[in-house]
Amino acid sequence: MDAEIMPPKTEDIEIRLLLEAIFRKYHYDFRGYAMASIKRRLLQARDHFNCQTVSALQDMVLHDPGMMTAMLPYLTVQVSELFRDPLYFKAIREKVVPHLKTYPSLKVWIAGSSTGEEVYSFAILFREEGLFERTMFYATDINHDALKKAEAGVYSLERIKLFTENHRLSGGKGSLSDYYTAAYGAASFDKTLRKNVVFSDHSLATDAVFAETHMVSCRNVLIYFDRELQDRAITLFKGSLARKGFLGLGSKETLRFSSSADAFTDFAHDERIYQKRDVT
Incomplete structure (x- = not known):
């Protein structure tokens, strides 16, 4: 006798249904996110907004335009550090930068x-x-409020000790304090660091490639996607990268199961840095 197929939980x-409603109403597409992760965050949102059910949360999202803004922090992961995983940045400094120096101008896409x-x-790192001066950075995310914080470049002083240590371990030259001003419990990073940065909304789930780039760094984003959406994102990166361009992923992410894996070679395996093959 065949094993009984259990119906999905209510x-x-x-x-x-909520994810479908968000997509249809607001055009944010979270339908391809890993279910375990998105479920955990949506249940936190349900409790925070004092809803008895996820359906009640959906009702609020559909009928209160301000709710979508309030929901985005639950749907997008905003955990990061300066020079997070310092060995990744050290590998870029020591192994990738010598290749990038051969180009007269550069474009770098920081996705998510x-x-x-x-x-x-x-x-x-590029200034050091x-x-x-010859690089244009594209910083993209689906969360507009997060992008505004990024553009402001202000972080709590409590975080600076960790940032400073990460910078040192990444092979940083000089002191991180050269790049920020401390006042009123916050560190404000030098506005000249933003002069070559374009901050823009972009969804890896729905949007297309927007520029040819020499490096894409998308770290600790794909782990929240299901396999199909991971594949879509990697295909976007492949389409964006120039020949012999570089792709950096998070420490728990890989190209191994992607349909685009053959387009890349391992460049710095332990740091999850790949290079696009030199093919026409």
């Missing part, structure tokens, strides 16, 4: 830039390596 049905810590990491 809660899971409600979550899929959240509140900007990775953007400033790249800006500082003499590449900043």
